[in-house]
Amino acid sequence: MRRTSRSGGSPARPPTTGNLPAELNRFIGRAGELADVEGQLAAARLVTVTGVGGVGKSRLALRVGAGLQDRFADGVWLIELSALRDGHLLWHTVAEALGVTGSGSPQAALERHLADRNALLILDSCEHLVAESARLVSTLLKRCAGLRVLATSRRSLDVEGEQLFPLAPLPAEIAAGPEAGPVSDAVALFTERAAAVQRGFPGDGVRAADIAELCRRLDGIPLALELAASRLRVLSVEQILHRLDDRFRLLTGGSRSALPRHQTLRTAIGWSHELCSPEERLLWSRLSVFAGDFDLDAVEYLCSGDGLHADDVLTVLTELVDQSIVVREESGGRVRYRMLDTVRDYGAQWLREMDDADALRRRHRDWYLGLATWCELDWFGPRQLEVARRIEDELPNVRLALEYCLESPEEAHVGQYLAATLWFYWICCGRLSEGRMWLDRALALDGGQPEPRCKALWVAGHAAVGGGDPVAALGLLHEAERLAESCGDEVALAHTQQILGATALITDDIARGVRLLRSAVERFHAMGELNAMVLLAQVQLGQALAFAGDGEAAVALLQEADEIAQDSGEQWARSYALYVWAHTLWRMGDPGKARELALRALAIKHGFRDVVGMTIVLDLLAPLTAADAPEAAARLQGSAEAGWRSFGAERFGSRHFSEPYEAGAGDARKALGDSRYEAAVAEGRGLGLTAAVSGVLAGSSVPTQPCCGPRPQDDLPQAPAPAGEVPQARRPGQRTL
Template identity: 40%
Template sequence: MSAQLTGQDSLPSSAAVTTFVGRRKELSEARATLTRSRLTTLAGPGGVGKTRLGIEVTQRFRRQFNDGTWMVDLGSLNCGAPISPAVASTLAIPDQSHRTALERVVTYLRDKELLLFLDNCEHVLPAAVELVDRVLATAPGVKVLTTSREPLNIAGETVLPVPPLTLPSTNDELSDRNLEQFESVAFLVDRARNVIGDFAITPQNRHAVIELCTRLDGMPLALEFAAARLQSMSVTQLLERLDQRFRLLSRGSRTAQPRHRTLQALIDWSYELCSPEEQVLWQRLTVFPGSFDLDAAEEVCGFGDLSPDLILDLLDRLVAKSILLTERTGETVRYRQLMTVREYGAERLGEGAAGELHHRHRDCFLRRAETMVAQWCSPRQSEFILRARTERHNSMAALEWSVSTPGELISATRLAVALRHHWVSDGYLSEGRYWLDRVLDGHDDAAATPERGAALWVVSWVSLLQGDHEAGAEYLTECRSVATALHDDGLLAHTRHWAGLHSLFTGDLTTSISQYERAVTAHDRVGDTGASLTAQFQLGMAQVLHGDPRIALATCDRAIEIASEHDELWNRAYALWISGICHWMLGDHVAAHAAATEALTIQKHFQDAICTALTIELLSWVAASTRDFPRALELSGAAANVWRGLGTTIGAFGPHIEQISQASARRVRQGLDPAHRDSRPFDQRPLSKEAAIEVALTEPREGASTDADIAPLTRKEWEVAELVAQGLTNRQVAQELVVSPRTVDGHVGRILTKLDFTSRMHIASWVSSKKSG
């Protein structure tokens, strides 16, 4: 139950036989916190590695305390039991008086200088609070380190959340060896080698290793259990059976506490420490497949015995107990459950309750999506798109449930249609096509309903952007029949609108212009300003490709003026892109560059994938026209990355614009130095959409570092290294580059690995030497 951790004494046997993996950041934070605070709590969910981290911290601190570092494992105590006797026993305090154990501990520690490590406090919190509060008040030379699933919540406590081990992404372009820079992978490999001495990551198992670590949330205890199973299974076989995780992951150490011997027992322990209301909310929150916000939790889970006004307090308590994790972006807070915790709660949820929850969940995200459509032409566009992007997993789960549940087809159709700007702006064309086709398959082909008609024009739009022009035309033919049968002027306007896009993309510019002019009039007649603006910039595209740049420029100017009146950005950015093409065709390269840059500046925060790719293409054409061929090549490479992410090409947008793109590419190849004509920038190191925008908006500086100068780092890694050298933390770097902190963690890890460095100070010194050289 206890152990003394001093310079002379050994660690507990459970710690001595395993390697400590990763946790560089947490160790550094714990060291800093223990230096300035007398009470530090390592808080986190069960199995996240709080005890192992605490042991490592106390071991590294043992020489700083004259009276040593002492560990008291409270895990074997019954819930609510006093802890003072266990502490007194560990400290070997004589029991020769009538005083209570608490009094003897407080008296003994009064003149001591030591670190007291209380492990596993969550089930004995009242007793732990009483003892720690008394010790801190009477023993100035004592510092206390605790581990708990929830904080002690007493004055002077500093809480250090212990997160899961860092995870790789299936999108990371890393060698098998470099995968081990991620803590979860390194941990799994280390524990697997205890079972299979020659275990290694190979091309055959690398994706299974990544997915296993991800689906186990990077939780050390779950990874320990998984590694034990590798004695008789491959990683792939284990992954295939992970839906039975509570039975499969049941081979813990026989010397561990009972609740740490199986994954089921571990979560049982957390569940039993919750109140009945907390348990009910835990169960209900499992309807969210990813993260969620407070409003959604109140709307979806606040019914029956749990009224909406109780949800905030219960969420707070589940966060405190490490059942929920928080994600913070600026002033926005979202919550999520680890996958294992979510699956446990789902198993506890009754079938009837699950149906009610899924219905409420779908209605919540249907309402949000239809609000986005109703208020689209407004200053809230970027907010709507960001929310749709953030809520994607919830929307997809709502669609799946609605399509699979009898009687829910109409709602499923409404949701698939309402997400249209998400499908198009965020580049989920294939996913949007899949869901729209799936809901249409459920409708009678002869049915003339508003829902089916809307789904037909939206799927036509998506198909045309994918380059599937024939399917797009077929959908429009059906849509026209529905609109005619319903005498629906709004639906007829959309039929003309997307017929104009079909004609544009198939090269019939004259017909396209005629269709768009009629569509703009029809949209204006029914009061659909957003659709009218979209038709106007597309009309401008048809006009400029038809060879009428001045007419197209006037069309775009009108669209930009109306968009500005509504503080609307999505159509404005596209109209600016077309304006840039007009200026470029008229030979005004400065105005073309300015219009394209303004459009991309909008996209820096909006991140519409199609507009981004098209605008970067335009900047490449401008660079080629001004004979800056290396820059043109760089920009075309950046655009190619965005097209790849979209799953389409500029060829989908019609033969005329494709011919312009091909002509520019030929001009670049002819103008380049022969040694660089076959180069394909970014093919070996793909760019994200955000990075492509950054490349396009960052003009090369005179004397800027070349790729050779900054080798072996990539451009993005060099940017991160420069910011690290300025003294910024990973979170500050993430804010500066508008990426997630986890992405920056990965970049910093790769920089350290590539340069064979061990600290950020080394990175700063290296950057300084490169710049001075």
């Protein structure tokens, strides 16, 4: 499995470990299964570990992956699918896990990224996306010869060449006495988990035979064993054994054709459910509405009322955490919660039986609609990085809210509003491709209300411009313009003119760009509007004037934009002001100041994961570097090329946006010669965009703060919109020019 260079036996690139999480508790048993799966992976390129939910498929796969890290030069990568509800996002999810970013097709990007790599993908929890997972795996294995896949699923993917590994529960036989040898794996697992709950377990009062009997009656299913161990907080092993009789009988009356192990897992979860108080059961069922993890504020809003008082939610949630029904996770001083998939699914069944599922889905949508609205408001100010982190954390739930809106025609207008309100995340934080997908799906529906559709149209147009697709942008923007004029939406009309002006810039129609952008800025001034997009319009006008040859007027506008941004604490639009200012000074013959500004812009863009922004700044840094370090300049161009490839049209197909590249290439090639220049470009291309940006910033004195680092303490306002209502586009407290 080790990949070597084409010229010899040494690895083609330094080893990459991947993204496997560290183990939080000891892995017990499964020595034979580990060896068998490793052996299958040596012989086959796709191995699927199958078995009942809770049997330990994911844990086994992670353990196998950790043991094989030194055999895959390009790493072992975990892709968790449990929180993914929409198969349309599978390619996006895999690309994100591998760090393959951009606004183009994630499928094409992944195929390019993995084409010559020796890597192992662990595709975890495929059962709810079997068809989509099968297509993805089949496509990648056919086109990426060095790739292997280890999947976990309750059923096979049914892909050619697939090797199945059915995973049985842990052995749970009863030992006859000390001479019978070591205890079973099931007993070892239960004992260790019990000792974490009850210090000194098992102690003198617990009989080994009772432990063995408990493990046998739970059929050695790890999830059932861990739930049983958690109950030792309040019950003895003997008491648990006495209670198991009723619980098994309660949940064995289903279909006779159902798999016995499925009934056993259901028994384990049902038994835990029966031991809960009515309030705990109610909260358990309501928590199943979340996708991925969630925070306490969301729980208190969604899950209180009708049998569960808001003041009691924290107490009841604490009980569920204590019983291992809810998992508590802490990062950066913030606590979030999640549920195991099987536990969530069991709660969802009870929610449906209570006929509360649709009402909870609607409340869930309203919460995340309100969150998106407040985050958009907070985007213009000093908390942009916190806002970006917050949406990143909540992305599975935001996606679920969008799905709810798009499932019903009467909710389509809310879906259009929500998809458009998240413009700052799609466009500013490297999510152009996914944003365009949601906007396209929302716009394909007739929402019946012009304002949300109008906003969705100009935001979709903006995303298309950022993706280098002016043809699509023009179609969207012309419809937005007609709709804005017909309904009298002056704000949308100004934004539409702004993005039409940006479209003119990337198509080199500079005179038209100046005219449209000047009109947009004047409209914003007349309305007293000021936010990040309005500030960007001023920056774009400065860029248009610079392209038209009026550098002094451009610099004046950019300096003013920079001052407004610093005064408000805004960073994203400011990064574009710094970039355009640097570009203008480079054209005016001031490379020293231009480089300083470009590096400051790059640091900000790196913090937001702004793929388009990082790419254009690297392009500009190349000619600013070529005189002193031509080889470094060529590498920058190669890395920028990797960025451009991620969203289609290279340098937007624009003569003006290509000027830095042409100048940098000419200087570097002249200094290095063709052969050395091409080799350096290839090296930068192989390094990739993000790694190159990190390297540039590491060699500078400019501080960076990535948007997805540790979560900060924040107090983002969280006021959901009233059910079914779209928040007003005009907000109180807006800044004025």
